[in-house]
Amino acid sequence: MLKFDHVSKTYKGGKKAVSDLCLDFKKGEFIVFIGPSGCGKTTTMKMINRLIEPSEGSIYIDGENIMDKDPVQLRREIGYVIQQIGLFPHMTIQENISLVPKLLKWPEEKRRSRARELLELVDMTPDYLDRFPHELSGGQQQRIGVLRALAADQPLILMDEPFGALDPITRDSLQEEFKKLQKKLGKTIVFVTHDMDEALKLADKIVIMRNGQLVQCGTPDEILLNPVNEFVEEFIGKERLVQARPNIQTVKQIMNPNPITISRDRSLSEAIQLMKYHRVDSLLIINEKRELRGYIDVEMIDQNRRKASFVSDVFETNLLTVNQDTLVRDTVRKILKKGMKYVPVVDNQKRLVGIVTRASLVDIVYDSIWGEDDLSQSV
Ligand code: ADP
Numbered sequence: 233m234l235k236f237d238h239v240s241k242t243y244k245g246g247k248k249a250v251s252d253l254c255l256d257f258k259k260g261e262f263i264v265f266i267g268p269s270g271c272g273k274t275t276t277m278k279m280i281n282r283l284i285e286p287s288e289g290s291i292y293i294d295g296e297n298i299m300d301k302d303p304v305q306l307r308r309e310i311g312y313v314i315q316q317i318g319l320f321p322h323m324t325i326q327e328n329i330s331l332v333p334k335l336l337k338w339p340e341e342k343r344r345s346r347a348r349e350l351l352e353l354v355d356m357t358p359d360y361l362d363r364f365p366h367e368l369s370g371g372q373q374q375r376i377g378v379l380r381a382l383a384a385d386q387p388l389i390l391m392d393e394p395f396g397a398l399d400p401i402t403r404d405s406l407q408e409e410f411k412k413l414q415k416k417l418g419k420t421i422v423f424v425t426h427d428m429d430e431a432l433k434l435a436d437k438i439v440i441m442r443n444g445q446l447v448q449c450g451t452p453d454e455i456l457l458n459p460v461n462e463f464v465e466e467f468i469g470k471e472r473l474v475q476a477r478p479n480i481q482t483v484k485q486i487m488n489p490n491p492i493t494i495s496r497d498r499s500l501s502e503a504i505q506l507m508k509y510h511r512v513d514s515l516l517i518i519n520e521k522r523e524l525r526g527y528i529d530v531e532m533i534d535q536n537r538r539k540a541s542f543v544s545d546v547f548e549t550n551l552l553t554v555n556q557d558t559l560v561r562d563t564v565r566k567i568l569k570k571g572m573k574y575v576p577v578v579d580n581q582k583r584l585v586g587i588v589t590r591a592s593l594v595d596i597v598y599d600s601i602w603g604e605d606d607l608s609q610s611v
C-alpha cells in the first residue's frame with residue numbers, strides 16, 4: 233500500500249537527510265519510524281504527502297506514484313498530525329474534531345454525525361460536542377486531538393510524535409486507545425517517535441533509522457530477537473533485550489562463580505601446584521579486596537622459573553574483562569574475536585566475581601543463540 237523505492241532527499245545546501253530508502257508496507261499496518269534526532273524521520277514522513285519532494289527515487293501509494301498526483305488532492309487523502317498541536321480554545325469540540333472534514337467541504341450533518349461516532353469510540357458522550365476545550369480534562373483534550381486525525385476517515389494517516397508532550401500516564405492510556413482504534417478502523421498509520429517503548433507498544437513494523445539510512449525494519453519481535461547490530465541493541469536497551477530473550481542472559485547468570493585465583497605474594501611453585509590441583513593453565517591474580525590485578529599462566533612460569541620465584545615477578549596486568557551485567561552474546565563475540573580462552577567477570581567495583589571460559593560458552597549458549605551458520609562467520 234505504501235512503498236519507498238530508492239528514495240533519497242538532499243536539502244539545498246547539500247545536507248543528505250535520507251539515503252536510498254527502500255520499504256514496502258501493507259494496508260492496515262501500524263508503521264513506526266524511530267531513530268535519534270536528526271536521522272531523517274520527519275523528512276521521510278513529509279515526503280509521503282509531498283510537503284517535501286524526494287531528490288531521487290519514488291514513493292507509491294496503492295501502486296500509484298505520488299508524483300503523478302495533484303499534491304493538494306494527495307494531501308486530502310492523507311491524514312496528517314504534527315507534533316503537539318493543541319485544540320483551538322475558541323472552537324467547540326465538534327468544530328475541533330471537524331476541522332479537516334470542513335476543509336473537505338463535508339455537509340454539516342455528516343460532520344456532526346462523524347464527530348459523534350468518533351466520541352463514542354473513545355467512550356465519551358455526545359454532549360461533549362458543544363463544549364469548549366477548557367471544560368475537558370487534559371486527557372480528554374488529547375483524545376479529541378487524536379480523533380481529529382481520524383475525522384476525515386482517510387485510509388493513511390501520518391503522525392509526527394503526536395504524543396510527545398504528554399505526561400506518562402495520559403500517554404500510556406492514549407497509546408492503548410489509539411492502537412485499538414487503529415485495529416478497529418483498519419487504518420494504515422505512519423508514526424514517528426524517538427521513544428522505543430512507544431514503538432514497541434504500537435507498531436506492527438518498526439523502521440529504525442540512523443543518519444538518513446535504514447538500519448533495520450521488522451516486527452517488534454523480530455527486532456527484539458534479532459537486532460542487526462550494536463546500534464539497534466543499544467537503542468532497544470539491555471533491559472528489554474534480556475526480557476525479550478529469556479534464553480539469552482547476562483554473563484552473571486552463566487559464569488563460573490569460582491575462578492581459581494592467587495595473590496601476588498605467592499611463589500611460583502605454589503602457583504604451579506594450584507594449577508595442577510584445579511587442572512587449569514592460568515590463574516587470576518587478586519588483592520585483598522578481590523580486585524583483579526592480572527593473570528599468570530603456565531607458559532609465563534616456565535619461561536621465568538630460573539630468574540624469578542614469585543608471582544609478582546612475572547605476572548601480566550594486561551587483561552580484558554567483562555562486567556557481570558554484559559549480555560552473553562557480546563561476551564561470546566569478544567572471546568571469539570580475540571581468540572581468548574576465557575574472560576574474567578567483574579562487578580561494578582572491578583572486583584572479580586567469576587569467569588567465562590570459551591569452552592563453557594560453546595556448551596551453554598551457542599546453539600540457543602545462533603545455530604551453525606553463524607558459527608563459521610564469527611570465528
Ligand atoms: P528527525 O525528524 O529524525 O529529527 P529530520 O528529518 O527533521 O530528522 O532531519 C534530518 C536531517 O536533515 C537533519 O540533519 C536536519 O538538520 C536536516 N534538515 C531538516 N530539514 C532541513 C531543511 N529544510 N534544510 C536543510 N536541512 C534540513
Ligand code: MG
Pocket residue numbers: 273274275
Ligand atoms: Mg522530526
